[in-house]
Amino acid sequence: MASKNAASPAVLTRAAEAEIASDPSSVMTLLADSDTTGGLMTAYRSTFAEGAPGAPAHFHTRASELFYVIDGSLQVLVDEEISVLNAGDFLLVPPHTPHAFAAAPGCTADVLFTFTPGMARFDYLRLLGRVMRGEASPQEIKDSSERYDNHYVDSPVWREVLAAGR
Numbered sequence: 001m002a003s004k005n006a007a008s009p010a011v012l013t014r015a016a017e018a019e020i021a022s023d024p025s026s027v028m029t030l031l032a033d034s035d036t037t038g039g040l041m042t043a044y045r046s047t048f049a050e051g052a053p054g055a056p057a058h059f060h061t062r063a064s065e066l067f068y069v070i071d072g073s074l075q076v077l078v079d080e081e082i083s084v085l086n087a088g089d090f091l092l093v094p095p096h097t098p099h100a101f102a103a104a105p106g107c108t109a110d111v112l113f114t115f116t117p118g119m120a121r122f123d124y125l126r127l128l129g130r131v132m133r134g135e136a137s138p139q140e141i142k143d144s145s146e147r148y149d150n151h152y153v154d155s156p157v158w159r160e161v162l163a164a165g166r
Contacts, residue, residue, distance in 0.1 A: 023132030034118025
């Protein structure tokens with residue numbers, strides 16, 4: 001797709017051509033990373049199986065993360081508050097805000113994730129899949145926190161919710 005704005009070209013990702021990154025509990029459709037959007041955004045779609053763990057508590061220092069639930073229900077932590085997002089719900093998490101997410105108990109979830117400004121995330125998502133499949137060490141994720149601007153934090157609230165299965 002052509003664009004008159006050379007600094008920020010239009011980006012079209014056809015469903016049939018999108019890269020799929022999967023792990024045992026989710027399928028991620030990689031739509032646009034910062035290198036193809038001129039740094040404007042990163043976007044991917046994740047479909048979570050029932051009981052899928054999603055992401056532990058973490059924050060980003062440079063980007064806002066946007067969630068749009070296409071179908072199902074996603075349980076989220078923002079700071080210390082737990083909410084359930086349902087189909088059609090939208091959430092914006094600003095930088096430096098601890099958050100976590102998982103498929104809501106008893107539910108699947110189909111979610112569009114967008115980061116703005118864009119961050120190189122696709123290699124991180126590929127790494128997550130390798131770790132979940134036992135092909136890479138969790139230490140690699142810890143070692144990459146600055147590179148991918150994904151900083152894990154402890155959240156007793158999130159641990160309690162997951163342990164209780166709520």
